[in-house]
Amino acid sequence: MRGAVYVNGTITPADTAVIPVLDHGFVYGEGVYEVIRTYSGVPFLYDRHVTRLRNSARYLHLDVPFDDETLRSWVDKTADTAALAGDTYIRILLTRGIGELTYEVRATPAPSVVIIVKPQDGAPARVRSDGIRISLVPILRNHPGSVNPIIKSNNLLNNALAMQEAHRRGSEEALMCNYRGELSECSQSNFFMVRDGVALTPKSAAGLLEGITRAFLFEVARELGVQMKDTTLVPADLEFADEVFITSTTREISPVVRIDDRVIGDGKPGSITLKLWDAYHRRALEMTSANVGQAR
Ligand code: PDD
Numbered sequence: 001m002r003g004a005v006y007v008n009g010t011i012t013p014a015d016t017a018v019i020p021v022l023d024h025g026f027v028y029g030e031g032v033y034e035v036i037r038t039y040s041g042v043p044f045l046y047d048r049h050v051t052r053l054r055n056s057a058r059y060l061h062l063d064v065p066f067d068d069e070t071l072r073s074w075v076d077k078t079a080d081t082a083a084l085a086g087d088t089y090i091r092i093l094l095t096r097g098i099g100e101l102t103y104e105v106r107a108t109p110a111p112s113v114v115i116i117v118k119p120q121d122g123a124p125a126r127v128r129s130d131g132i133r134i135s136l137v138p139i140l141r142n143h144p145g146s147v148n149p150i151i152k153s154n155n156l157l158n159n160a161l162a163m164q165e166a167h168r169r170g171s172e173e174a175l176m177c178n179y180r181g182e183l184s185e186c187s188q189s190n191f192f193m194v195r196d197g198v199a200l201t202p203k204s205a206a207g208l209l210e211g212i213t214r215a216f217l218f219e220v221a222r223e224l225g226v227q228m229k230d231t232t233l234v235p236a237d238l239e240f241a242d243e244v245f246i247t248s249t250t251r252e253i254s255p256v257v258r259i260d261d262r263v264i265g266d267g268k269p270g271s272i273t274l275k276l277w278d279a280y281h282r283r284a285l286e287m288t289s290a291n292v293g294q295a296r
Contacts, residue, residue, distance in 0.1 A: 003118030004082035006074050011081045014118060023112050025095025028103070031112075031154035032056035033093040035249050037120045039288035043075070043090060044249075048212050052152060057094055059151045062111055064094065075115055082117040089120035089250065093154060123251060128277075131257030131269045134186065134246065135171035136235060137162050141184040144207040149184070152209055163187040173246055175259065178207045183233040186246050189254070190214040191233075194243035194272050199228040206232065213247040213280075220279045226272060238262060243270025245277075252284070253277040 005017030025031035033056075034049045043049075050068050057064050075090060082088065092115050097108035139162040142149050147158070166174035166187070175191055178184040185191055185208035192201045192214075199221060204210055221228040238244075244256035244264045253276060255269030264270075 001118055002082075003084060003088075003116065004078050005117070006078040006113070006115035008112055008114075011078050014082075014116065017114075017116075019112065019114065020098050022101070023095055023098045024108055025093065025112060025114075025154050027101065028096070029153075029155035029157070030060065031093055031095030032060060032062065032152055033091060033154050034152060036090040036092070037249050038079075038087045038090070039284050041087070042288035044284050044288055045212050045216060046072070048215075049092075049249075052210075052212065053092060053094065056152045059148065060096070060153075061105070062094065062096060065111065066113075071113075074113070075117075078115045078117045084117070084119050087120045087122075089116075089118050091116040095154065120250065123254065127254055128269065128274070131255040131267075132172045133170065133258040133260075134173040134175050134244075134256050135166040135169040135260050136238075137165040137169075137174045137176060139165055139174070139176060141176040141178050141207055143179050149207050149209050150204065159187040169260065171260070173254075173256075177235065180206075181234060182206050183235065183237070184208045185211075189246040189248035189251055192217075192245050192247065193233065193238065193241040194245075194270060195237075195240050196242070197227065197272070199226060199272065199276070200231050200233060200237075201228070202233050203230045211247055211249075213249055213252065216283075217247060217253070217276060217280060220276060220283055223283075224275065224279050226276060241265070243273050245270070245273040252280055 001014040003014040005014050034053045036043045036049045095112040097111045099107035142158045147155055162174035162176050174187045176184055183202050184206040190211040192199050218228055242265050246254050255273045257264050257267050
């Protein structure tokens with residue numbers, strides 16, 4: 001893999017980076033993370049991602065022993081070492097740390113910090129022209145009373161199992177329900193559907209990750225005059241979907257034209273979806289080119 005990785009102060013090429021086996025992020029899946037991407041070399045909505053990282057850590061009672069500037073300097077140093085042309089994908093991981101095999105937090109006094117910087121490619125052209133197929137999988141999204149989905153946690157078995165089920169069904173993403181049978185989110189993205197010109201997305205109370213892209217899209221929609229609201233959705237509502245799309249930092253917006261065998265609208269990416277995607281991308285370029293001074 002091209003790129004560079006920072007592990008607790010040491011930066012190496014991506015394919016030689018290592019973490020001790022006794023890291024509780026490895027042995028117990030204890031940790032939180034963020035995925036950020038750059039435009040024109042500038043991390044987009046960086047502050048919002050770092051705020052969410054801190055919020056996620058708070059749910060684990062995990063201290064974050066560094067300030068934002070320090071973290072940014074580690075990210076920049078890692079990006080410098082990676083020296084990648086074009087835009088990058090930045091994954092920041094914070095684990096419980098290295099220590100004895102016990103859940104006793106005193107055994108791991110210092111969290112581990114890992115920063116992965118690798119190339120970020122744009123969406124393949126086919127996504128825009130043809131859209132994608134997703135699957136509504138039987139795997140439920142974690143119950144908020146267990147590993148709450150609002151935590152961007154390294155504990156991703158729920159997500160991986162769902163995505164692998166979708167892959168087995170020939171789809172590119174997995175849409176999940178919560179324990180109440182309501183739609184919540186996908187394994188690596190948030191879910192939206194358009195009905196009668198209004199873009200709808202499940203409420204946070206459904207048990208989901210509050211996506212940075214999802215939140216920013218509400219601002220973009222307001223600027224565009226597209227009605228957007230969060231509401232309770234169930235699988236039966238999919239019948240009335242004129243358009244469907246999913247959102248994430250790495251995807252931006254992906255039009256969904258099929259959910260399993262259900263064709264959405266005319267089976268082509270929807271006009272509201274594409275309008276939102278264009279406006280989102282334009283805003284991302286505007287906001288980052290305004291900060292090109294910060295670029296690496
Ligand atoms: N995933 N829901 C889940 C479960 C996610 O993992 C993600 C992001 C999102 C969208 O969040 P955002 O808009 O802040 O990227 C929703 C990242 C991209 C990942 O794990 O690779």
